[in-house]
Amino acid sequence: MKINVGVLCAIMMVFFLTSCKAQKANKIIVSNKSSHAIKDKVISLPWSDVKQKYPSLDINSFRIVDITSKKEVPYQLEFKGNENVQNVLIQVSLDTKTALELQFENKKHIDFVTKTFGRYVPERLDDFAWENDKIAFRMYGKALEEGGKGNAYGIDVWVKRTNEMIINKRYKLAKYHVDHGDGLDYYHVGFTLGAGNMAPFVNDSIWYSKNYTKWKILDNGPLRTTFQLEFDEWDVNGNKMDAVKTISLDAGSQLNRIDVKYTTNNKSLEQIPVVVGIIKRPESGFHSMDIENGVLGYWEPKDVKYGTTGVGVIIPSKVDDMTVRNDQFLVMLKIPNNQHYTYYTGAVWDKAGDITNKEEWFQYLNEMKLQLLNDNISIQF
Structure with a gap:
C-alpha cells in the first residue's frame, strides 16, 4: 500500500494545529x-x-x-x-x-507543603496564633483577663528563621521565649497596640477593647490562613462599640491583611476616628513616617542577644496624621462605621536573612504599597 506523502503531511499538520488550538483553549494565562x-x-x-x-x-x-x-x-x-x-x-x-x-x-x-497555619490555643490562656513560612504572630484571648494575668491589647510577633511551621512545637515546649534554633518570642507588647493593631481614638485617647471572645477559622493553608476574632461590646467615649477583625496571612509575605468592622449604637456616627499603633522601644531605633503614602516603618533597636525586629503598617486610604505618642508610633485616620475597612501590618526579623537592615525593610514596605495600589496581575481564562 502506497502512502501519499503530501496527504500524510496535510493530516499531520491538521492534527498539530488542532492539538495546539485545543491546548491554547484549555490553558489559563x-x-x-x-x-x-x-x-x-x-x-x-x-x-x-x-x-x-x-x-x-x-x-x-x-x-x-x-x-x-x-x-x-x-x-x-x-x-x-x-x-x-x-x-x-x-x-x-x-x-x-x-x-x-x-x-x-x-x-x-x-x-x-504547608506554608501557613493558625489555631486557637486553649492551653495558653486562649491565645490565637498564626504563621507563615516567614514570620509568626499571636493575639490574646479572654482567659488572659479572667486568669488575673492582665490585658494585652496588641499584636504579638514571634520571629522565626525557618520555613517550617513552629507554633505547635513552641507551645508544646512551653519555652517560646528561648531560641531553640528556629527563633523565639522576644517581642514585648505590654499595654500598647503592639505590632499594628487598631483601636478607636476619641478625645485624644485610645479606647482599647478587651481581648477577643470568639474565634473562627475560615481557611487554613497551605497558602493562606484566614480567621475571624470577635470583640465584645465596650465603651468608647460614651458610645457602645463592638468589633470583628478578619486576619489573613499569605505564604511568602511579611504582612497580614486585616479587615476591621466596628459597629456602634450611635447610628448618626458615620465615621470612626481610629489609630493603628506600633510599640516604640526606649532605646534608639529608626522609623519612617510617610503620611502621604500611608506607610509607617519601624526598625527596632538591636537586641544584642536576639537581633532586630522590623515592624510596618500600610494604610490604603487617606491618613490624617502620624505621630509618636508616649511609647507608640500612631497612624491616625477615619474609617466608616458598620462597614469593612482593610489595612496591612506585619514584621520581619533580621536573623531570618531575607531583610537584614532598615533600608531593605522600608523599601519592602514601599514596594508592597505600590503593589497594593497597582495590582497588575492579569488572568486570562
Missing part, C-alpha cells in the same frame, strides 16, 4: 503587566471561572501544571468560611512583562 518583578505572590483564580473553563474538573482530585516547565503548581481551595469553594489560590513569581501558562488536569496532585 497569568501575566505580570507591571514594571517590577513579583516574588512569591499568592493570587486568586475565581472558582466559577475555573469551572467554566474546565466543566468536567473533579474538585476532589485535580492538579495544575505549568505548561512550559511541565511541573506541578501547588494550590489551595479557598472557602472564605463558606460551604462552597470561592477561589483557587496559587503562588507565583514572575519577572516584569512575563506570563505563566497553566493547565488543569483531572489527576491526583502532589503533596503540598
Whole structure:
C-alpha cells in the first residue's frame, strides 16, 4: 500500500494545529503587566471561572501544571468560611512583562507543603496564633483577663528563621521565649497596640477593647490562613462599640491583611476616628513616617542577644496624621462605621536573612504599597 506523502503531511499538520488550538483553549494565562518583578505572590483564580473553563474538573482530585516547565503548581481551595469553594489560590513569581501558562488536569496532585497555619490555643490562656513560612504572630484571648494575668491589647510577633511551621512545637515546649534554633518570642507588647493593631481614638485617647471572645477559622493553608476574632461590646467615649477583625496571612509575605468592622449604637456616627499603633522601644531605633503614602516603618533597636525586629503598617486610604505618642508610633485616620475597612501590618526579623537592615525593610514596605495600589496581575481564562 502506497502512502501519499503530501496527504500524510496535510493530516499531520491538521492534527498539530488542532492539538495546539485545543491546548491554547484549555490553558489559563497569568501575566505580570507591571514594571517590577513579583516574588512569591499568592493570587486568586475565581472558582466559577475555573469551572467554566474546565466543566468536567473533579474538585476532589485535580492538579495544575505549568505548561512550559511541565511541573506541578501547588494550590489551595479557598472557602472564605463558606460551604462552597470561592477561589483557587496559587503562588507565583514572575519577572516584569512575563506570563505563566497553566493547565488543569483531572489527576491526583502532589503533596503540598504547608506554608501557613493558625489555631486557637486553649492551653495558653486562649491565645490565637498564626504563621507563615516567614514570620509568626499571636493575639490574646479572654482567659488572659479572667486568669488575673492582665490585658494585652496588641499584636504579638514571634520571629522565626525557618520555613517550617513552629507554633505547635513552641507551645508544646512551653519555652517560646528561648531560641531553640528556629527563633523565639522576644517581642514585648505590654499595654500598647503592639505590632499594628487598631483601636478607636476619641478625645485624644485610645479606647482599647478587651481581648477577643470568639474565634473562627475560615481557611487554613497551605497558602493562606484566614480567621475571624470577635470583640465584645465596650465603651468608647460614651458610645457602645463592638468589633470583628478578619486576619489573613499569605505564604511568602511579611504582612497580614486585616479587615476591621466596628459597629456602634450611635447610628448618626458615620465615621470612626481610629489609630493603628506600633510599640516604640526606649532605646534608639529608626522609623519612617510617610503620611502621604500611608506607610509607617519601624526598625527596632538591636537586641544584642536576639537581633532586630522590623515592624510596618500600610494604610490604603487617606491618613490624617502620624505621630509618636508616649511609647507608640500612631497612624491616625477615619474609617466608616458598620462597614469593612482593610489595612496591612506585619514584621520581619533580621536573623531570618531575607531583610537584614532598615533600608531593605522600608523599601519592602514601599514596594508592597505600590503593589497594593497597582495590582497588575492579569488572568486570562
